Structure formats: structure tokens, C-alpha cells
Amino acid sequence: MTVTSRHLEWVPKPFRDGDLAGGGSNRLLGRSDLSMTEILIREMAQNAWDARTAGGTPTFDINLRRLGPREVGILRRELGDSYGLGLDAVLADEALRGLEISDRGTTGLDGPVEIGRVTGEDTQNFVDLILKVGVPRTDGRGGGTYGFGKTAAYAYSSCGTVVYWTRCRTPEGLEHRLIASAMGPEFHLDGAEYTGRHWWGKRSSDGRTLPLRGDEAEALGKAIFTARFEGEQTGTSILILDPPVEHLSASAGGSDGGNEEADAQAEALEPAEVDALFAQAAREALRLHLWPKMTPDVPGGPAPMNISLRVSGEAIDLGTPEQGAWRYWSGALRAIRRDGEGSTSGDEGGGLLPPKIVRVTRSRRPMGTLAISVRNLSIDPPDRADDLDPHAESSGTGRLMLMRGQTELIVKDKDVAAGGDLLGLDWFAVFKADSSIDADLASTEPPAHNDWLPGGAETDGEKYARFLRGRLPVTLRSELSVHAPLPEQQDAADSTPLAAMLGLLLPDEPKRQKSIEGQRRTGVLKGRRGFVVTGHRLLSQGDRLHQHHMIDFFVEGPGGSTLIELSCRVASEESRTSLSLDAEQLMPEWRGAKPRAENPLLANVENGRAASVVLRAPLGRAVDVSLAPVED
Incomplete structure (x- = not known):
């Protein structure tokens, strides 16, 4: 089917009782020590992992590219009506950048396409992601608990606009769905007040927003996106329009905007320089936060998730679990996985020393497993060019990575001084929480899911988080410390x-x-x-x-x-x-x-x-x- 006429209608959301302004939605992630690039990659990858289909290996692809004149023309036609987003200026750029993020081997955005009466067994992926904000997940099995992570995609666009194309299974068979959505400031138009939430799709007879479906959605998706659906593949692709230069050029540890001088310098960069800086920032974010998803159970085996990064058509090498400092992290994680299976034997790969396994308990209740990999610095010195290397300046300091049990989501990485002099050694430690307390720990995480923060409440989650924050450094020091003299x-x-x-x-x-x-x-x-x-x-x-x-x-x-x-x-x-x-x-x-x-x-x-x-x-x-x- 050739796409020559307009298919999408603009549906701005008028204010109703209890509505949240679109501009407020953009701030739901709150403050974080993570960059916007890190938050985006963490959230999108975790969404894909949560939606994986049984028995398969999901794929996750990030592709920064420049949209061609034909693609920009289609977007200008389909998204031509808007207010307060700055879309006119964005779509006037013939060299418009788009960040395309795709997953396959996932369920796609299935379930009903409009909000209504449902039972507890109904899948709600479409309405939860596209039409709602703040849908909680309370079982701890998913990366998200507050349901606000999806706002990261809108925040990564200068105009707050994202296009979604999904293929999912329905009672009638495979179905393509396409819809665009935006979050912007609230506005007044023709005497009415609007929240700043926008959709471009089909308007139902009662004014509800529906996606484009079937052949029309497939044809428009193929005209805008580069990733395709092969065979009976299901999954989702999103296109983030015009990621700001300050986001693309910020390092993985940077602020991603907010510094006027830094933003001005970023604006002056040549396109190739911006591409190179984004490639570095995205690569570091993928490696730091998603290395468990790229680490197979045994060296050379299949990874839990196939992850790739492309920038302006060039594939970016993400390294392997058998290279550099990643070897020590993967060795520790594999030891934990084997320990959970009741096995303690296995090839660590790369000539590594067997990691030390420590089971952490609180009043006899399992809290999780700690694995410690040790490195001989005279044989394998730190590499400051390796973003997974703790770069220890003394042998008494290493890095601890905290992760949830069921998702293997890296919640926090932190440097810990174990004390003493390890005489030419340093260490890498992984703590994987017991699956039985995942939901409790998830309840203590901020919206960006990047820490366990005990507050003043006395919930189980608060108690566990407080216990682990105190116990893990002590356990590390005990396992690694020198014996005191008599x-x-x-x-x-x-x-x-x-x-x-x-x-x-x-x-x-x-x-x-x-x-x-x-x-x-x-x-x-x-x-x-x-x-x-x-x-x-x-x-x-x-x-x-x-x-x-x-x-x-x-x-x-x-x-x-x-x-x-x-x-x-x-x-x-x-x-x-x-x-x-x-x-x-x-x-x-x-x-x-x-x-x-x-x-x-x-x-x-x-x-x-x-x-x-x-x-x-x-x-x-x-x-x-x-x-x-x-x-x-």
C-alpha cells in the first residue's frame, strides 16, 4: 500500500477532573544522578525485557539516524496539526534526527486499544503505555514500579513527540498498530483548556483516541521506520523526534542539559562530532546498565537479550563478556546464577579465579547472594579506557553492583572501600537480591529505579533496603580484609x-x-x-x-x-x-x-x-x- 494521503488525526486532551498536565508528566522522573541517555536506555530496555515472549530471546536495537526528505514529508503531513510543541519548526528541518528504538521477540503493545471495563486477566500493554500515566507494577517482576519510565522517551525529544509502531497478537490474529503521542505544556485553544497531552491516531465517535490499525498502520510504519517485522515477529518500535543536541552529546555521567554554557558548546558541534559523542554515551550506558542482559550463562553461549547500537548507519561494537573488566562482572554473575541452580562448578572463562560466593540473610530470611571476583593487578592492571573498570587507585577499593533478582536490573553501582591493603589485588562484587524480596525492594526505588532508598517508614522494603545498605559493605570488608595482628x-x-x-x-x-x-x-x-x-x-x-x-x-x-x-x-x-x-x-x-x-x-x-x-x-x-x- 502506498502512503499518499493523511491517515492520522490530531486529538489533544482537554482538561477533565483529576487530569495531570503534560508538562508535569515530563517531570515525573524527578532528579537523578543518571543522565537522560542512561535513563532512556535503562527504561526502554527494561520495558522490552518485561514484554519478552516465552521461550525466545528478545532483541533490543538503538538506531540514531537522520530522517530522509520523504520521511520528514510524511511526518509533516501526518503530524501537521499541533499546538505548543514547536513541531512546525522541527518538521521544517530536512536533516531531522530521529532516535529509533526497536524490540522484537516481545509481545508488542497488545490488549484493548481504549480504556474501559476489564478483568484482572486482560493484557493492558497498549492502554498502559500510550493512554495512561503512573500505572504501577507491584510484583517486582518488571523493571518499572511507578509506570513513569515511559516519560523518558518524551523528555528525550525537543518537541516531546514520539511515534509508536507495534505488531501484536489479538483474538483475530496478528495486528499492526500505529499512533503518535506527545507531552507538552498545557495550553488554551478556542476557549478550551488542554492538558498538553497529544495523540495522532483515529478519533472514535465519542472522542476517544484510537490507533491506526491493520494494513494502513503497516504501510505508514514501513514508510517511517527502518526496522521491519519479519515472519510472525511481534514487538514495538518507537521513533523519538529531534533528540536535543545536549542530550546526544552528553557523556553517560553528564547532566544532559541544564548547563547553558555546555548546551551552547553542544549546539556548535558538527553533526559527526555529535554522532561520535552520542555513540560513546549510549555505548557506556548499555554496557554499564545492561551488561547482565548481554552475559550468557556460559562463555560463548546465547545471551539473555540481543542488544545492538547503530549511529548514522554504523554498528557500534559493545564488546563481549570475555573482554576487559566485563570478564570479572560476568564471572561473578555466572557464579550467582549457578549457585541459584544448586551448582558451584563451571568454567569462569578467560583464566579467571573462581569468585567467592556469600549468601546474605536477615533473621534467617534470604536477602540475596553476593559474588566477589578478585583481580591480580600485576597481571591485569586497571584500564582507564574501560568504562566497566572500577579504575581503583588503591587495592583496597572496588565496585559493588546491586541488582534485583528476577529482572537482573542494575539498580546501583557504587565504589566501596574494603579497607586494608590487598597487596596487588582489587575486586568486583555483584549482589543479586533474592526474588522473594524483589517487590519489597522495588517499592523503595525512586522513579528512575536507580537506588534502594530507605525512608522513615517501617515497611518490609524499607527495612530490607536499610539492612542491605549497612550489611553489604561490612560483608565485603570481612571477606576481603586482612587479619589483625595478635x-x-x-x-x-x-x-x-x-x-x-x-x-x-x-x-x-x-x-x-x-x-x-x-x-x-x-x-x-x-x-x-x-x-x-x-x-x-x-x-x-x-x-x-x-x-x-x-x-x-x-x-x-x-x-x-x-x-x-x-x-x-x-x-x-x-x-x-x-x-x-x-x-x-x-x-x-x-x-x-x-x-x-x-x-x-x-x-x-x-x-x-x-x-x-x-x-x-x-x-x-x-x-x-x-x-x-x-x-x-
């Missing part, structure tokens, strides 16, 4: 031996639960000697396959000497078990101590004298080193 050793230059720090990296072995701190205490209580490890250093990489470690120590006590035993275990490449290394593999070099000729893993050190040992261990593997005094 009272008898307070004056010593003490720090945790490597085994005490890296114990979390190796599987628990019931027969080897005696800690380094316990080894120290045994020596002190016997009154003969106090064994102290004073430091650990990672030396320059020995060769392509090995890393050298240097451990400094001394033995307190009366004159004489003490026999010291060195042992070392490393994580197996094939499983979560650990393997013991012999003297030939470790090649120990004792300094200030005399090794035994018959066993280089044993050495005598004079009491009161500082000594050290240098050993060789496999590169990129979890290492558990133990030094302990033994009976001669």
Missing part, C-alpha cells in the same frame, strides 16, 4: 600472609582449615617463638608462564633457629580443586635462611633475623602460599 605482635610490621588474603580464591578444603593466624597463635602460646610474615611482593614477571612472589618474614623469640616450611597450592585449570606444587615447580630461593639440602621447601632461620623467600608460581592462577614454623 596483641603480642602489635609492634611488628605485620601484614596478612598471602594464604590469608587469597584463601577466598581457592575451594574450601576441610582438612586444611588451619589459618595462618592460627599458625602464628600456636607459636606464640607455646612461649618459644612468634612467627610473623611482614610483607608480600609480586616481582617482575619471570617469563611468559610464571610470576615470581617474594614473602618477607621473621621469627620472634630467644636465640637459636627455627625450621620454616614453605607450601603452595594453585587453582586447577580444569575445576575448582587446587593442586600442590613441589620444590621443582616452585624453585624457592631463600634469603637470610639456610635451606635443607634434602628438601628445598624447608629452611632454618635465626630467631630475630629478617628473612625472605622468592618462589615461582603459574601466571594468572589463584595462588595459596603458606609459611609456617615446624618441629625440627
